[in-house]
Amino acid sequence: MPSFREIQEELPNVLETNMTPRLELRHICKRYPGVIANDDVSLSIMPGEIHAVLGENGAGKSTLMKIIYGAIRADEGEMVFDGNPIASHGPSVSRALGIEMVYQHFALFESVSVVENIALSVSGKFDLTVLANRVRDVSKKYGLPIDPHRFVYNLSVGERQRVEIVRCLMQKPKLLILDEPTSVLTPQAVIKLFETLRQLAAEGCSILYISHKLDEVQVLCDSATVLRNGLITGTAKPKQSTPIELARMMVGADLPETHLDPSTTSDTPFLNVNHLTAPSDNPFGISLNDVLLSVFGGEVVGIAGVSGNGQAELISFLSGEVLFKGADTITLGGKDVGQLDAGYRREQGLAFVPEERLGRGAVPPHHLSDNAMLTGHRLGMVKNWMIQRGKANDFAAQIIRKFNVKTTGYESAANSLSGGNLQKFIVGREIELGPKVLIISQPTWGVDVGAAAFIRQALIDLSRTGAAVLIISEELDELFEVCDRLYVICQGQLSKSLDRKNTNVEEVGLLMTGLNNNSNSDNSKAV
Amino acid sequence: MRFQIERRAEPSSFMRFGAPVYATFSTLVVSSIMFALLGHNPADTLFAFFITPLMTINGISEWLLKASPLILIGCGLAIGFRANVWNIGAEGQLVIGAVCASGVGLFYPAPESTLLLPLMVIAGMAGGMVWAAIPAFLRARMNTNEILVTLMMTYIATLLLSLLVHGPWRDPDGYNYPQTALLPDAAMFELFDPMYRLNTSILITVVAVFAMWFFTERSFFGYKMSVGGAAPLAARYAGFKQSRSIWVGLLISGGLAGIAGMAEAAGPLGQLSAQISPGYGFAAIIVAFIGRLHAVGIVLGGLLLSLLYLGGEAVQLSLGLPSALTSIFQGMLLFFLLASDFLIFYRFTPSPKPTKGGVT
Structure with a gap:
């Protein structure tokens, strides 16, 4: 009798030799006006295999998955499932075949x-009580309380997932x-998710696992297909490859790589938030509770947290898009600006890059050119x-030249630019304003790796010229790469300030799951 | 061959100008079918509708006379529409402008004064602005819907006009017609030629068109308003105040509608009557949209709609066609125009051939 360990080690070989692939894609092509999203993509997955589709934003990963799920149609190519060729299909056919997708x-x-x-999503008649029991059973079985x-x-957000x-x-x-x-998950919740997926x-x-995060793919996946610009650039066994x-x-x-030079900070904070408490007027919003925050000139400060924990509310108060009742709660360069609108705060040297680029x-x-004027008009563009x-x-x-924005010129419409290029343009515009305080939310969402590094370096450089930079991001790696200090936001509460050198991902991750209930091991409430 | 609809990478600038041409062409085709069904030769009818009215100098004078208020009001409305400020009540502002201006014209103590006409222009503009200021205040302060308020204010305005011309302002020598006494000569715009009705008020429209072009294309405030219209969150992000756009959008359109009403009383009508406008305030909405909220387009749109009015009257008289025809033309034109806008952002391409057993 072979031992349990031996069976486990033999299993992958058995899978690869004796079975028909669960899914095979052959020469999939999908074109959009001006872009080829997938160009001659082929891959195959065995039953029980965890296969990564790795690529940067815009590489064509999501398009490929939607083709498999039947949400969009490929222009060319074949799909074979359990040995049967699948002709034209929609999501309902996919689900009948046993393909499910978590968007x-x-x-x-x-x-x-x-x-x-x-x-x-259940077809036919159902009984809610029976269904509730089944939900409870399934969630218990896979450790998804x-x-x-x-x-x-x-x-x-974690619970919704x-x-x-x-x-x-x-x-x-x-x-x-x-x-x-x-x-959308904290580091601890990621570990739990991986256990479920392995089970x-x-x-x-x-399992087809789409990601651009190398470390996760290396920990979880048996094999990987790497996409770049819609083309397959390689396949790998992630566990045996180097990052x-x-x-x-x-x-x-x-x-x-980014370079974080040592900083010299100003004596007084450029941006200061003093006991900001703001109940949300929207039933789905987050109330801010006693937020204390200060950002000094010459430093980069980050706010970590799973989105939907009060970041949007806090940012609107800081930018002046939503006004707060107490005037002295927010100070900018020593001036009380709590009741002054976004335009006035910009005159005081505030610049801001929001998470939503379009609109x-x-x-x-x-x-x-018009979009440059949106906030740049103060630089003598109006006479x-x-x-x-x-x-x-x-x-x-x-801006286009300094920040390498790929476009046909300043006469292109903003919505003709890719997400990453538009982000470079907006970040460029706000940095070129020469702000004293720059607030930036999700600086590198949807931006390719090269451009992301460029943006991060630009933010560091801006702070080293004496400006105060506040970054709100979900990406912990990013925050650890560029920030001098960190705060963590959870359920509308901001943690105390953490020095990057004296903290680590685990501590920040714990704070992301709850500031006040650290004794409680079940962190489902806050994840 | 099968076709599929595909989003264009960039909006087509060719189609931006091509769409109105398509729309006009489609209107002509469909109206030809309609005429044929009514038992008239389409070519003759279209000729009688669109060409005959412009074959006399009087026809051209009437054409420009009707186009002038449409263009003037359309310019004002377009400024608001660009900022998502929907003034639907230009008709009411026009009526109040006419009432205020006529009040000055009738009761000013020095009826010979050369100041009378300028005073009436100011009174007409102020009247329209005040009427538009009410919905502006309600929208800016209490976030009421200006579409509803401006429309309801129109009914109040026409009833107020009716009250005045049936009651206190009725001409005692007017055989009980619901109209005031004639305005004094000094209260009237000068005619270019005594033979025809076209008067100098059209110069106000010309100035307004240039001013509107300058405001929307060159001024910073026009830029701010267009940001507010295209992306309200971006306007808030940049610190542009929405309430200013609301005030300016409504006051400009109200003021211009007021002047248009004043020019009717001080021009072709020469007095205030219960029927001061054949719906210019509403037709100007169509003009603004046909003109793509653009100064040049509004001029062309105003001329087209004015021609529809004239042609409708002409075929009523010459061919005995129903008067509803004008409204049908207006409706078809707007319908086709909005439909052809689709081509600016989308195009038709041949469907790719499905590969055998492919995932198509």
């Missing part, structure tokens, strides 16, 4: 309970697709109430 952005109804949400009768609006996964598992899937599942794979379910090899396949070059940071149908078009054009051209 990056959840599709749950806020105002009804968990079990009612799941009932919507969830109360079927809770309302979705009460759930944290659990609901989505449980919903998929109820269908007993043969292939589970997860699109960037960890972007599923051991039962024979194949450098994977990164090279993904980016096409070595990962750029907030930029006007989508307007060209880049006697008239626009100095030449100056606006020059300013836009200067």
Whole structure:
């Protein structure tokens, strides 16, 4: 009798030699106007295999997954499932085959309970009580604790993801697709998710895991397909490859590094928030509770936290887009600005890059020259109430040149730029304003690795010229890379200030799951 | 061959100008079918509708006379529409402008004064602005919907006009017609030629068109308003105050509508009557949209709609076609125009051939 360990080690070989692949893609192509999202992509997954699709934002990963799920149609290529060619198919066919997908952005109804949400995806008649019991069973079996009768609006992002996964598992899937599942999770919750996924794979379910995070793929996945610009640039066994090899396949070059020079900070804070308490007027919003925050000139300060924990509310108060009642709660360069609007605060040297690029940071149908003027008009672009078009054009051209924005020129519309390029433009615009305080939310979301490193370095450089930089981000790696100090936000409360050199990912991760209930091991409430 | 609809990478600038041409062409085709069904030769009818009215100098005078208020009001409305300020009540502002200006014209103590006409322009503008200021205040302060308020204010305005011309302001020598006495000569715009009705008030429209172009294309405030219209969150992000856009959008459009009403009383009508406007305030909404909220486009749109009014009257008289025809033309034109806008952002491409057994 072979020992248990031996069986486990033999298993992968058995899988690779004796079985038909669970899914095979052959020569998939998908074109959009001006872009080829997938160009001749082929891959195959065995039953029980955890397969990573690795690539930067915009590499074509999500398009490929949607083709498999049937949400969009490929222009060319074949798909074979369990040995059977699948012709034209939609999501309902996929689900009948046993393909389930957890999207990056959840599709749950806020105002009804968990079990009612799941009932919507059950075909035919159902009994809510029976269904609730099944939900409880499945969630217990896979270590995804969830109360079927809770309302979705009460759930944290991590819990919502659990609901989505449980919903998929109820269908007993043969292939589970997860699109960037960890972007909304704390480090501790990621570990739990991986346990669940391994258990599923051991039962024979194949898993397609889409990510751009190398460390996660190395820990979790058996094999990986790397995409760049819609093309396969390589396949690998992540556990046997080095991060450098994977990164090279993904980016096409070595990962750029940022340099964090030592800083000298100002004597008084440039931006100060003094006991900000603001109940939310929206039932789905987060109330801010006694927030204390200060950012000094010459330093980069980060706010970590899973999104939806009060970041959006805090940022709107800081930028002046939403006014707060107490005037002395927020000071900018020593001045009380709590009741002054965004325009006035900008005159005091505040610049701000919001998370939403189209529609907030930029006007989508307007060209880049107009968008440069949106906040740049203070740099002498208006004379006697008239626009100095030449100056606006020059300013836009200067941003495009300095920040390598890929565009046909300042006459292109903002919504014709890719997300990453538009972000470079907006970040460039705000930095070129020469701010005393720069607030930036999710600086590198959807930005390719090279551009992300460029943006991070630009933020550090700005702070080293004496400006105060505040970064709000979900990416802990990013914050540890660029910040001198860190705060953590959770449920509308801000932690005490942490010095980057004296803290670590684990401590920050724990704070992300709850500031006041650290004795409680069940962190489902706050995840 | 099958076609599929595809989003364009960039909005087509060719189609931006092509769409109105398509719309006009489609309107002509569909109206030809309609005429044929009514038993009229389409070519003759279209000729009678669109060409005959412009074959006399009087026709051209009437054409410009009707186009002038449409363009003037359209310019004002477009400024608001660009900022998502929806003034639907230009008709009411026009009426109040006419009432205020006529009040000055009738009761000013020195009816021979050369100051009378300028005073009436100011009174008409102020009247329209005050009427528009009420919805502006309500929207800026209490966030009421200006579409509803401006529309309801129109009904109040027409009833107020009716009250005045049936009651206190009725001409005692007017055989009980609901109209005031004629305005004094000094209260009237000068005619270019005594033979025709076209008067110098059209110069106000010309100035307004240039001012509107300058405001929307060159001024910083016009820029701020367009940001507020295209992306309200971006306007808030940049610190542009929405309430200012609301005030300016409504006051400018109200003021221009007021002047248009004043020019009707001090021009072709020469007095205040219960029927001061054939719906210019509402038709100007169509003009603003046909003109793509752009100064040049509004001029063309105003001329087109004015021609529709004239042509409708002409075929009523010459061919005995129903008067509803004008409204049908207006409706079809707007319908086709909005439909062809689709082509600016999308295009048709041949469907790719499905590969055998492929995932198509």
